[in-house]
Amino acid sequence: MSNQVEARLKELGIELPQAPAPAANYVPFVQTGNLVIVSGQLPMVAGEIKSLGRLGNTLTVDDGYQAARICAINLIAQVKAACGGDLSKVKRVVRLGGFVNSTADFTDQPKVINGASDLMAEVFGDAGKHARAAVGVPSLPLGVSVEVEGTFEIS
Amino acid sequence: MSNQVEARLKELGIELPQAPAPAANYVPFVQTGNLVIVSGQLPMVAGEIKSLGRLGNTLTVDDGYQAARICAINLIAQVKAACGGDLSKVKRVVRLGGFVNSTADFTDQPKVINGASDLMAEVFGDAGKHARAAVGVPSLPLGVSVEVEGTFEIS
């Protein structure tokens, strides 16, 4: 199964980043019981922001979708670290919380957060199907377009 | 107790809708251990949006309260599905997360989300009393006025 998930990532052409180390008095993830709670992830690749701006204004729905997908890759990198490197321990993606930097007129938050949801299903199959909330926000850290947090059940 | 909760719903004149089927790569709820996490619910009845717009602008606090109540009915429908139809399995409403489509001047989010909180207490009694967060957001999926997500403990 580990090989299955890793093989799926390879098929998708996704190389997981190193999970960033703790940068402050909070940490990228906490395990409590069988649950791993991962901090809100931003659309960053190799320490560089890949998507700045606001949906409904400078960015298209597809821009947001791609940004959410990057957030989801970073979530998977964190949960991999939480599993000691063995993604076969992921039993279920429990919940994603998606925050979309939005104008007051933008109402396609679900289509944006699908970028994260679709990736979870592509990588984990049925175990990747999760509960979620997707909402608009007026601003996000560093001016990014999307932030996604996640809860995972591991064995 | 199942009969008690169902009887209470009947007294309140509430007919639970069919819990909508999964529409995408996320699902209406996920169970992990004894917890059921339900996706953000919108003020929809029979597939139709019942409350569009923004608090502090086109909508009154009571409009928002009624919208939050509909979201809560949909949450209960989902948790009923999670319980295989037997609402007596609900041991506690653990948490509601309420997002209120708000102008920058609107600060009565608690009064709006009371529409969901009150219903949980009416239906489940003390077991319906939950932790919650209520915040304003600039925009929500499809332009709805309120979105509420929930966490439940079941047996």
Next chain:
Amino acid sequence: MSNQVEARLKELGIELPQAPAPAANYVPFVQTGNLVIVSGQLPMVAGEIKSLGRLGNTLTVDDGYQAARICAINLIAQVKAACGGDLSKVKRVVRLGGFVNSTADFTDQPKVINGASDLMAEVFGDAGKHARAAVGVPSLPLGVSVEVEGTFEIS
């Protein structure tokens, strides 16, 4: 350890308030298994709001930091009540959710929510290091600047 945490609070010059009693059909916290979920806390001291307004507008980052710190003190007061007064039962601060009343231009939500994160580390040490999400919102209950909710693991 109880004495350690209480001693640390004293060193920091922090007197925990009485945890406010339930005011509506929701409650300040719910315990489910070993988890305590605490409702969104506002920057209130002795029933009085200490920080009104919006970041990026009338308030500085440090104003927001101090407000987040007060929210965190109130979270600790609630979890103390959940522990029957014995803070040594806190095994881990699992997650903080931080909502910052923000203009569309304000992007320093992390620096604001550090006011809550830093306090958790100061009070609980390594057990205080948590997952978190920090986002902007256009408005908050009563017009406060910051709201923080929390999840704790207790023994």
